[in-house]
Amino acid sequence: MNLPYGDATIDVSLPDCNVTVADPPGGDPVDPREAAEEAMADPHGPPLSERVSSADEVAIVVTDVTRATPDDVLVDLLVADLREAGVSRDQISVVVGLGLHRPMTDEELRTALGGYADLAENHDAEAAEVVGEVEGPDDEFVPVELNPTVAEADAVVSTGMVEPHQYAGFSGGAKTVAVGAGGESLIRYTHGPAMLSREGVRLGRVEGNPFRAMLDRAGDAAGVDFCLNVTHGSAGLLGASAGDHRKVVRDLAELCKRNISISLDQTYDAVVAGVGAPKDANLYQATRAATYLALGDYDPLASPARHAGDASQREGGSGTSGRIVVPARLQEGAGEGTGEKRFYDWLSGAESADALYDEMRQGYEPGAQRAFVVARVLREYDLYVTNSESPEVVEECLMHARESVVDAVEPGSDVLVVPDALDTLLTSAES
Template sequence: MRLPYGEETVAVDLFDCAVTVASPPGGDPVDPRQAAERAVADPHGPRLQELADPDDDVALVVTDITRATPDDVLADVLLTELARAGIDRDQVTILLGLGLHRPMTDAEIQAGLGEHADLAVNHDPDQTVTVGSVDGVPVAVHEAVAGADRVISTGMVEPHQYAGFSGGAKTVVVGAGAAPLIRYTHGPEMLSRPGVRLGRVAENPFREAIDAAGDAVGCAFCLNVTHEGGETLAAAAGEPRAVVRDLASTARTALAVDVDGRYDAVVAGVGAPKDANLYQASRAFTYLVLGAHNPVRDGGRVVIPARLQEGAGDGTGEQRFYQQLSAASDAETLYERLRDGYEPGAQRAFVVARALRQADCYITNSEAPDTVEACLMRTQETVAEAVEPGSDVLVVPDAIDTLVV
């Protein structure tokens, strides 16, 4: 079989193992532009052209390179809708929702936004303004967002370790946000609360905090999509909470797969853009081990072919993740220490350490084996070398976008 690897695939041969493949049912792909146009014309709540005034300065927050959102299409559809309200293109700033990830390059911005790349600005978490609070924690966003008359966003509703599903207000309050809210929502106390888990939106304290922060910012309209296997399945627009609920339902139907029992090894496909660095690729490991059903036997392993051309990752969050893991002697000690708190970005080290207490993680085929080994994980040249002969193996071809239940 072949599994995703960067923009291509890699061959995986497990002839001496018992292999089960966990492929979700998927859904019927739609044309992203047509789906987005329909969603904007029939949103959850008022149309954007009814919310906006001709004199408004607009901040459109979009996703960054870590999410495969068709932002060029979504931005174009939103700008067309704003034009119907009398808002000129030069009244719009497109803010790249980096959170604590690295800035996007000019080439990446051009590829992501096409003809609208000239409107784009990289988010800088040091250029933020406080606009409110949630649970006593300041909510601060980039000055272009704080100063806008109208705040809108794009987003990808896909499985997320903490929010249940990403998208909605998260693009704005995390993507365009500052350290205090990220520290609060991604801290050990929040991540340990019941209800904060992959695939859960209702009664999820993380999601509730993000949505409340979106209210403080004034993000009342978003255009989101959901996908499977690189294909867009649906789009929804309007009030962010309703958009997430709508698309999470579609995604859950398409991406959930029942898995009985547990396995010696789980081989997890990732591919671009998530396998560019270890910070993102490690999501496949934690999504499986810490999800609704852990398919890995105690002492078993998750094996992930990942390119890792960016090593651990270049952003502030990625570097904090690397620093925590590379300085640790073992997962248990690191987990116990991080339970007392950490800087934003290090939450991925916390959940990786938590998962490593239950299973090993092997990264194969990578361009950064030394980085992997430094981070308490293991490396092999190929998937076959990372799986012991005779193992009972589960293969999840698209592990980050599959809900194992």
């Protein structure tokens, strides 16, 4: 088997195990420019050229290096429509929606944005300013903060990748602006333990998801006028959608789910989860593979009782009932951004997953939420990270480092291999 590893693959053989490979349909890949052009020509709501005036200063918020969005193509098409409305290049700014991730380098900006890299600035969450507020599910109001360039713009446009997201169900839409170009207040609230424990906050769920609903309302408060998003599966880019941010997310989420879902009817001793670039650059991002699998609709390592809805079992566990194996390059170690550093500090300073989980339930800083959900998984299962360039970081963070996948799997195990764990939704064959 070939599993993704950075920008390449590694060959994995488990001859002493019973192996099942989870291959979702994948879909038929499309050309990014053609798909985006079609979406721009038939948007949800009025076209971009009718939503702006020739005098407008326009901010385009784009994704960062953690998402494989063809931003060079998307920005080019957005600029073309703005030009049609009389908006010139010198009226356009591009803001990289980092959230609390690290800034992109000049080289990364040139690669991501091509001829528009000179218009770009990295977002700084500490410089965000309050532009409004949004009501939470308990009637509390949370400030919405924005990058000053975005806050001062007459029109706000965004790109985005609609892909499975642990909390929002699917990313994209207003998230690129509200979180990517936002401040810590909204991130702290939406990513805090109270929100993440709410019913409906789940991977792959958009409707009835209070996290997603908060993002949508924050997008309204931030004044997101138009977005151009894409989605992808294991085969590549699957489609694009443009216009009103809510409809774009729902449109592409359905397309994505049809092509990345696979049903199962058994459990396994171990799951091997492929990640690849750009998500396997650091431990913060690579652990998504483990949490997506163990905390999704169908836990492939769980007992039948847990699948039947025994929530007490999900919250407990000895950490010895199964293992998740993630080959990841980790050339950036735990990660270099503010959120990644907070993630590392919590995990590396913890005595155990149980102690960490109990402590973090009382609250934590934005960005550290990944440590919280990883702790939930580690309370039940062992997590092995293999083939990495940062094994010492893995060991410091309550996980196990091994040189290869075969070193992390016990002979005779029933093994599920999910080659593209971040683009696969596991469901029950009975549902």
